[in-house]
Amino acid sequence: MTGYLDRLAELLREAHGLPPDHVAATVADLVAYLAQAGGADPQDAFGPVDAFARRLAPCGASAADEHLETWRWLADTYADEHLLNRFGDEGWEVERVDPLGRFVSHRDPERPRRWEYRRELISGGGERLDERLVRDGWEPCGSWVVYAWFKREKAVGAGPAPAPPEPPPVPRRPTFPGRRRCCVLMGGALVLVAAVVVAASTGTGFGVGLAVGLPAGALVPPVTAWAVRGRRR
Missing domain, CATH: 1.10.8 (Helicase, Ruva Protein; domain 3)
Structure with a gap:
């Protein structure tokens, strides 16, 4: 290796x-x-x-490209397309999607270009999808599991587009969880709390065990994810 x-x-x-x-x-x-x-x-x-x-x-790519800004970031499917177009408008071009599912992007701070993106579901007709999109100026820029992303310069779809006069600095955030996912997690947490309160209020051995077991079981997924994420880093 x-x-x-x-x-x-x-x-x-x-x-x-x-x-x-x-x-x-x-x-x-x-x-x-x-x-x-x-x-x-x-x-x-x-x-x-x-x-x-x-x-x-x-x-x-060449040695002259060392001045390019690079950025790797991750977003879930509730937010990725919106964020891709937002950052594409700031001059970020996605090169590929890496093995961890992150968007590997670069931007020329001196001559930024505006980009637009779209996400498609990969199916048995993936090759025909590529051919259809290429006719409209789209080119593939990465894939992950069942999704594929495409990009094109904004000038292709809507005529010449002015470049951002002063691109904002490289974002500090590496991840962008969608609001919908956050709502689902909060709803699940509220249901868990309610279940614990009801179980504890019964005063029985079963209720006490349930009150202790539910929070302990709920900690397993986030702790496991944290450990895996630490190993990835």
């Missing part, structure tokens, strides 16, 4: 001119992905290293 990833990092830096911090972040993501896959062999998972390096490198 180490030899493959070392060679990949070398190709991304020297052959494709990617900045060292970009290369390091990419390799870290791939290490996490391989670990989640049970220590899969990178040659089997990603194919020949030369071809994989070409796939990972942004189109036309």
